[in-house]
Amino acid sequence: MADPTRRGLLAAGALTLLAGCGKDQPRRQAADGRPHGEVTVWLHGSQDTGPQFQELVHRYIAEFKVDVKLLHLPVGQLDAKLLTAFSGGAPPDVFKIGHWSFPAHARKKRLAPVDTKALSLQNYEPGTTTPLTYQDVPYGVPIDFNPCMLYYRKDRFEEAGLDPGKPPATWEEVAEYSAKLTSEDRRRVGLQWLYGDPQWALMTLTALVRGKGGELVTAGGTKASLSTEQGLNALTYMSGIGNPKLSNPLGALGLFYSGEAAMVVSGAFLGPALEKLGKDKLTFGKQYGVAPMPTWAGGPPVVPAYTWGWGVAKDSPNQFTAWHLINYLQGAPSVAANLDNGIIIPAKGWRDAGPRGRSEIMKIVADGLPHVDFGPIIPGTLELAKAAAGAVDSVAHGKSTPAQAAATFDSTVRLVL
């Protein structure tokens, strides 16, 4: 064998260094039904459930000797970072994303199906994993599950001569009440929509269009149209209520807190959030109340909803452990701690996990479960939602007629289906 030259040694050293910079060696899959190795988790989370979550993770690490690496990210940055990680071929094992992102990732084969050896979907309320299922394959489990309801200010109702014990039950009544609750200068309104927010625009349109028997997107997800009788009716209805020019750092929810908006459509999380904003100023039952999502008179109940979900990367070398960890994080202690903050993990029996489960807000959530509607579960949901917000906002701002806005929506969405 020739003597190693200095150049040869340098080359060998450089190769070793480069090899060290590459991906880790694939970690061992659990063949024995026990979690192993290391799992990386990317998530966003509220400050309220953060400590409880950390504690749960530490318990998992201690109990199963699995190394869990957590990365908390601001909600607005998680999707972009995750996309970069997928494109670079180095995604985390576990991540928490919105239900609207699941179909696109699933279509691009980035997600691992739920491993039922590690996690049983039977533990969840029926229908709650539907938005995380694509082409009949479940890819995630729900956390922070939010069917919508109507929040209303009892004090504003009293001021306007309306019965604070009788919130509107139909969209027709919402319009009638809003007219009475809106001031001449429109600085104080009845119902305020969440303008500029794509997901909320899509949910609202879903409720209004489906409540009249229409469809935003056909069942196969191949055709979408707002230029229908139901679509035009929904846009016209929305443009007659609320004021898109009102602003608040906390958006429509801030306007509700300040009393400028007498009604908003929101999820179960809003009750505890309002309590934290100002317990003395806004008390449930006194200054504000909740009611089920309105329906069109004589129409079917449609409860628009969204959820966040846990997913696992298809390229994760440790999928069993990833699902095992998720199952642990969705367990009874987590259900109870989240419920205390108004965040719902829809595992069976969730309402019995804590005193808040028996509240009026949670009763409305439970009653609405059979009617929840997540809108179209298609890969182009993000674009669809953006187009929905464009249509709603342009009519509300007087930039377009409902027919023009619907035509623009149709042209935009046609390109992405």
Next chain:
Amino acid sequence: MSVLGRVSARPQATAGVALTLPVAVFFVVFWLVPFLAAIYLSFTDYEMAGTPNWIGLANYERMFADPGFLNSAWITVVYTVCTVVPTIVLALLVAVPLSKPGRLNRRLRALVMIPAVMPLAATSMVWVIIYSDRGLANTLLGLVGIDPQSWLTSSGLAIWALVVMVVWKSMGLFVIILTAGLQALPGEVYEAAAIDGSGAVTTFTRITLPLLRRTLLFVLVISVAGSMQAFVPAFLLTGGGPADATQVLPYYIWSNAFPYEHMGYAAAMGMVLLVAMVIVSALQFGFLKGGDE
């Protein structure tokens, strides 16, 4: 060349290649390759997964059927014209008095640079507060008896709110460039004009502006290119809203590339923007290059 010269030239050439190689590699890896890749991607359906499929001109055809692209292109035109013209005019009006010598002018020149050196993220937050319901803008309007306005939530006002912030932010840099240009103008021309009885306005329009043509061209080209590429102000101040009223083309390209993952389509729109910028820059050079001598 002597034998000695040829011998010494070779190591020099080697050293030259060695010294320029890192820059050349940087240029190729971080500029040329991405640029060529973007051209290629613009003819594909690449969506950040799988392999790109060649689809010819389909992305370019799609633009003309896409209301979002047409809206953004128009907003970019409005935004560019409405930020560039007032910025340069105001910068020139401020630069003329500030170009005169004096301790006070030196300090004022430093002051006008403050907005330009502040981070855009920070200034955007400041302007969000200024434009809020009870912010400075509405307080000032209230002093003259005008009702408060919804600056950032009104589709008719948001673009102008954005323009005002950008003009305020970018004017300082142009003041400094134009001041430098003005200070370099030959003093004897002004002395001759004064002897001939030329007034201030005549001197400015007949002497200062023509002599400043080269500096103005520089300012115009970089400000137009900057405005056509502007993404951050709209992203931070209005998020492209309300009702897409401030969705400039770079913002639309970004949203197609990243949230929606239509990388091929975004690359095609990027190419169209590039061609538009090249054409506009060429027109500016053609318009202002004459009369340099």
